[in-house]
Amino acid sequence: MDQKHIINATVENQPAVLSRIVGLFSGRGYNIETLNVGPCADPRFSRMTITVPGDEHVLEQVTKQLNKLVDVVKVVDLTTEKHIARELVLVEVGAPRQKRPEVLGIAEIFGAKVVGVRETTLTMQFVGREDQVDDFLRLLRPYTIINLARSGLLAVVKGE
Numbered sequence: 001m002d003q004k005h006i007i008n009a010t011v012e013n014q015p016a017v018l019s020r021i022v023g024l025f026s027g028r029g030y031n032i033e034t035l036n037v038g039p040c041a042d043p044r045f046s047r048m049t050i051t052v053p054g055d056e057h058v059l060e061q062v063t064k065q066l067n068k069l070v071d072v073v074k075v076v077d078l079t080t081e082k083h084i085a086r087e088l089v090l091v092e093v094g095a096p097r098q099k100r101p102e103v104l105g106i107a108e109i110f111g112a113k114v115v116g117v118r119e120t121t122l123t124m125q126f127v128g129r130e131d132q133v134d135d136f137l138r139l140l141r142p143y144t145i146i147n148l149a150r151s152g153l154l155a156v157v158k159g160e
Helices: 017-027 056-068 100-110 130-143
Strands: 003-012 034-039 045-054 072-077 083-094 113-117 121-128 145-150 154-157
Touching: 003 017, 003 056, 003 154, 017 045, 017 056, 045 056, 056 072, 083 130, 100 113, 100 121, 100 130, 121 130, 130 145
Parallel strands: none
Antiparallel strands: 003 045, 003 072, 034 045, 083 121, 083 145, 083 154, 113 121
């Protein structure tokens, strides 16, 4: 059965590492659903959070291939680990004066923050689990989503 795997890869913070890793996926026909890269506490390293759809065979192959790359320090499949995962969404939605209270009500329910106001639109920021982001956006669709940016998952192993 296909599921979404969340892989954290700690990599050396060097030029072309991202290119090599993306090439590894595309060269084998594996899809990257989301990809996030940023520096770790130690600036010599970056953490990549990659979500990959597929079965256990796909996960095994991806993990093996990632571990073969010289620039990869550590690979962890967070799917089966206790972890915290969040996604950021910025969404601009149609909100003329008469509809604005309804849109603001949805934002309040989710704890979203209004980060931009125009005559007929509101831009909101929301951070939450992927399912919460999906629910937030589903409730905003009737108000016309004008612009949307999703960060993809960021995830870390949950501490003891």
